[in-house]
Amino acid sequence: MKLITILLIIGTLSISSDISSVVCWFQDSIELSKQAFLQEKSYNMNLDRYNSKGDSICKTKGGEAHDTGLKVWCWGDVNIPSYKGEKSVSFSDNQLKVDSECSEQQVTIEKGKIKFTINPVVPPSGDWCDNEFNMRAEISTSPWLVNHPKGTEEWFGWSYTLSDDYIIDEDNPWLFFQVHEGTRGKTPLIALWFMNKGGQGSGNAGEIHVVNSSSNYGNHFYPSKIIPKAGQTLNIVVHVVWGDAYNGLLQVWIDGEIVHDRQARTIRFSNPVGGNAKWGIYKWPWRSIEGVTKSQKQGITDLQTFMGPLRIITRKPEDKDYLNNSYMLVSP
Incomplete structure (x- = not known):
């Protein structure tokens, strides 16, 4: 489906359009999607600090200094x-x-x-x-x-x-x-x-x-x-x-x-x-x-x-x- 969408966009461009603009648009779209995913991931992980009543909760899950x-x-x-x-x-x-x-x-x-x-x-x-x-x-x-x-x-x-x-x-x-x-x-x-x-x-x-x-x-x-x-x-x-x-x-x-x-x-x-x-x-x-x-x-x-x-x-x-x-x- 994503490939069809990209081909349709390319088809609407004039013949004189530089194909590099399409590449740039595609790369920007990927980056925006990546940022949105990371923001949602951060938000969801932050929600883990609260229970259903909205009260703050916290559970230790530590690690050593070199652990990633x-x-x-x-x-x-x-x-x-x-x-x-x-x-x-x-x-x-x-x-x-x-x-x-x-x-x-x-x-x-x-x-x-x-x-x-x-x-x-x-x-x-x-x-x-x-x-x-x-x-x-x-x-x-x-x-x-x-x-x-x-x-x-x-x-x-x-x-x-x-x-x-x-x-x-x-x-x-x-x-x-x-x-x-x-x-x-x-x-x-x-x-x-x-x-x-x-x-x-x-x-x-x-x-x-x-x-x-x-x-x-x-x-x-x-x-x-x-x-x-x-x-x-x-x-x-x-x-x-x-x-x-x-x-x-x-x-x-x-x-x-x-x-x-x-x-x-x-x-x-x-x-x-x-x-x-x-x-x-x-x-x-x-x-x-x-x-x-x-x-x-x-x-x-x-x-x-x-x-x-x-x-x-x-x-x-x-x-x-x-x-x-x-x-x-x-x-x-």
């Missing part, structure tokens, strides 16, 4: 095992890992959300920890190191909520998302920061910045113009292609608005691979008494945040859906 396809963690059906005397423990069938310094109780699951809590001095840092104060509460993909080959594409989607008593730290920046490929002494490849006053980028305290540190030329800060308030929930989507200046890509959406869209290097010259993603709280200025004291003088004695369901898509260049728009598949 859609991976989902819902937290209500995931447990973090108790552990003591070390900063990390694997969970969710070894697909994820806690990274907590310097208390074992800083990452928990409550009411279907991951809860990150840091008080720099309570409880006191354990003897097993290399640092004097509590300054990190994160989860990461596993196994470490994943070493994604150049060209690997990833989508990340999650919600992130600040506690009702959250206070903007004027003096100390901190990050809540990062991807690191494991080079010691190096900053993450990419990250999302809460900036301190006068810091690089906009210099606005509490503003979220997209930070790309993949090149040899230092950290590059990109202000989002978003300064979250206490109790606020952020819906975040990150899209990255691990590549060099010619094929690397980094896009970030917050609450449905794109705040960063740049073709740029996302892998190091020295170690050209994508890394493991991490979420939570990493407040490195609390590594020292000076940083802790600066926060305490502002009335900041702790920091608490919450993370909703996590969705990740990992694709290789040979995968059929590679580079397809998958925003709706991971969006909170």
Whole structure:
């Protein structure tokens, strides 16, 4: 039937018409049909998050860091095992890992959300920890190191909520998302920061910045113009292609608005691979008494945040859906 339709269209063209116009029309029709199919596919997969009453549902179907396809963690059906005397423990069938310094109780699951809590001095840092104060509460993909080959594409989607008593730290920046490929002494490849006053980028305290540190030329800060308030929930989507200046890509959406869209290097010259993603709280200025004291003088004695369901898509260049728009598949 499709062949007859195409022949009829060709027959209506004048003899002088260039046959290439028909070819172009046919290719465009195929592309439009493909886009429509993908949009319908995305829509139908998104419907799987809701039951017949329209209530949100979520079932964990995770995977390891190198596994391709859609991976989902819902937290209500995931447990973090108790552990003591070390900063990390694997969970969710070894697909994820806690990274907590310097208390074992800083990452928990409550009411279907991951809860990150840091008080720099309570409880006191354990003897097993290399640092004097509590300054990190994160989860990461596993196994470490994943070493994604150049060209690997990833989508990340999650919600992130600040506690009702959250206070903007004027003096100390901190990050809540990062991807690191494991080079010691190096900053993450990419990250999302809460900036301190006068810091690089906009210099606005509490503003979220997209930070790309993949090149040899230092950290590059990109202000989002978003300064979250206490109790606020952020819906975040990150899209990255691990590549060099010619094929690397980094896009970030917050609450449905794109705040960063740049073709740029996302892998190091020295170690050209994508890394493991991490979420939570990493407040490195609390590594020292000076940083802790600066926060305490502002009335900041702790920091608490919450993370909703996590969705990740990992694709290789040979995968059929590679580079397809998958925003709706991971969006909170």
